[in-house]
Amino acid sequence: MTMADVDLAAAARQVLDANWMGHATRPSPRLYPHQWSWDSAFMAMGQATHDPARAQQELRSLFAAQWSNGLVPHIVFSEGQGRYFPGPDFWQSPRCPYAPRRPLTSGIVQPPVHAISAWRVFRQLPDADEGRAFLAELLPRLAAWHAYLYRERADEHGLVEIWHPWESGMDNSPLWDEALARIEPAPGEVPPYERIDLDYADVTHRPTDREYDRYVYLVALMREAAYLPDRIRPRLPFAVQDVLFNALLVRADRDLAHIAREVGADPRPFEEWADWTATGIDARLWDEARGLYLDFDVRAGRAIDVRSGGGFAPLLAGVPDEVRARRLVETLDRFAVAHDGEGLLVPSLDLDDPRFEPARYWRGPVWPVVQWVVQAGLEEYGFRSRAARVRAGLTGLVDRSGFWEHYDPTSGRANGGEQFAWTAAIVLDVLQAGSGDRPAGEPTIPDGSGT
Numbered sequence: 001m002t003m004a005d006v007d008l009a010a011a012a013r014q015v016l017d018a019n020w021m022g023h024a025t026r027p028s029p030r031l032y033p034h035q036w037s038w039d040s041a042f043m044a045m046g047q048a049t050h051d052p053a054r055a056q057q058e059l060r061s062l063f064a065a066q067w068s069n070g071l072v073p074h075i076v077f078s079e080g081q082g083r084y085f086p087g088p089d090f091w092q093s094p095r096c097p098y099a100p101r102r103p104l105t106s107g108i109v110q111p112p113v114h115a116i117s118a119w120r121v122f123r124q125l126p127d128a129d130e131g132r133a134f135l136a137e138l139l140p141r142l143a144a145w146h147a148y149l150y151r152e153r154a155d156e157h158g159l160v161e162i163w164h165p166w167e168s169g170m171d172n173s174p175l176w177d178e179a180l181a182r183i184e185p186a187p188g189e190v191p192p193y194e195r196i197d198l199d200y201a202d203v204t205h206r207p208t209d210r211e212y213d214r215y216v217y218l219v220a221l222m223r224e225a226a227y228l229p230d231r232i233r234p235r236l237p238f239a240v241q242d243v244l245f246n247a248l249l250v251r252a253d254r255d256l257a258h259i260a261r262e263v264g265a266d267p268r269p270f271e272e273w274a275d276w277t278a279t280g281i282d283a284r285l286w287d288e289a290r291g292l293y294l295d296f297d298v299r300a301g302r303a304i305d306v307r308s309g310g311g312f313a314p315l316l317a318g319v320p321d322e323v324r325a326r327r328l329v330e331t332l333d334r335f336a337v338a339h340d341g342e343g344l345l346v347p348s349l350d351l352d353d354p355r356f357e358p359a360r361y362w363r364g365p366v367w368p369v370v371q372w373v374v375q376a377g378l379e380e381y382g383f384r385s386r387a388a389r390v391r392a393g394l395t396g397l398v399d400r401s402g403f404w405e406h407y408d409p410t411s412g413r414a415n416g417g418e419q420f421a422w423t424a425a426i427v428l429d430v431l432q433a434g435s436g437d438r439p440a441g442e443p444t445i446p447d448g449s450g451t
């Protein structure tokens with residue numbers, strides 16, 4: 001690490017400390033004052049670089065809120081923390097017989113990055129016996145989580161579906177525009193609600209009221225169904241097979257297999273899941289004309305022709321063969337934005353898309369998590385110098401503007417929530433990746449090195 005990297009790492013640790021709630025890390029003090037599922041998995045990866053005990057606690061506290069049917073809720077509410085809408089009174093998670101009485105949680109999920117995180121945390125723990133005990137404790141919970149997704153959400157191709165834009169983690173992406181436009185709630189079908197996010201973030205950086213109406217409407221439908229999957233699945237108007245979600249699942253299945261091997265359990269069921277979903281992604285979501293993977297709208301029965309940063313995620317899961325991987329990287333070369341010399345930024349939406357907005361949340365801005373996914377995918381296939389450039393893009397943004405939620409790819413300006421712990425955690429992880437300690441996995445295109 002250079003001196004500048006050492007300073008950046010120290011600043012990132014301070015942001016994590018400031019957001020530590022005693023059992024878990026909130027993403028941001030005012031906008032998101034509770035525990036979020038995929039943020040928390042990244043918090044653990046970032047903490048593992050310097051505080052392994054806290055990293056383990058982060059994941060333990062999230063899985064302590066797991067439902068008995070395996071669902072890992074996207075928010076775990078922390079009593080006595082700040083305001084957020086929708087809060088526990090709106091979700092009413094105890095309506096579901098599978099939900100714990102305490103802590104109160106939301107009733108939907110987020111991308112399944114937890115096994116990736118647990119495996120990465122383990123590999124940083126100084127004491128291997130302690131590490132194996134940690135993995136052995138988490139393995140049944142992670143297995144139940146993946147089993148929930150395959151049991152309740154998968155189709156015959158092993159592709160799992162999301163039931164709410166919030167489940168993707170990319171809330172107001174144009175990926176969901178068409179599916180949401182088909183939803184026209186009748187008067188009275190959207191329960192009254194008050195947005196709190198606008199008290200803490202610029203209205204022009206957030207989703208619109210029209211989008212919020214549909215988010216709230218979908219939650220209300222699930223709440224009425226007591227969050228029972230067999231009641232939700234046949235009747236919900238929103239169901240999408242998202243590339244990012246499925247690719248992360250494949251990678252997490254593979255890491256779950258590593259975990260099982262490490263503790264002497266049978267890795268085969270997890271490898272089988274990974275192979276099943278990987279084959280499904282490659283057969284059903286690849287778009288030859290675009291040179292990119294596209295989401296699939298299950299209700300409409302067609303591909304969603306939106307070029308999002310998530311479309312590159314199958315690289316991280318080792319899904320494409322060599323020819324497709326090269327094609328995807330060519331697409332990335334057109335899609336990514338050069339920044340600050342060597343840096344490369346991967347916007348959440350193609351700059352050529354007419355819906356592109358540089359500062360509005362998932363409709364264009366650069367998100368650290370997308371940078372992380374893309375650099376890990378490039379590493380996986382041996383595109384080392386591009387991976388380093390994507391990492392440099394992220395650290396360059398943060399170095400200049402600080403730890404924020406998202407960044408404008410055209411100006412580098414920081415936007416969204418301040419003092420952002422998710423960003424800090426990802427920065428710590430990529431600094432580690434850049435220093436040579438890479439995630440497991442041989443590059444599948446050995447001559448991609450240095451490209």
Ligand code: 9WN
Nearest residue numbers: 027032036038039166169170171422
């Ligand atoms: C809804 C916490 C979360 C992230 C998501 C991001 C945003 C919430 C919101 O913040 O979503 O879950 O209120 O906008 O889109 O990816 O996990 O950082």
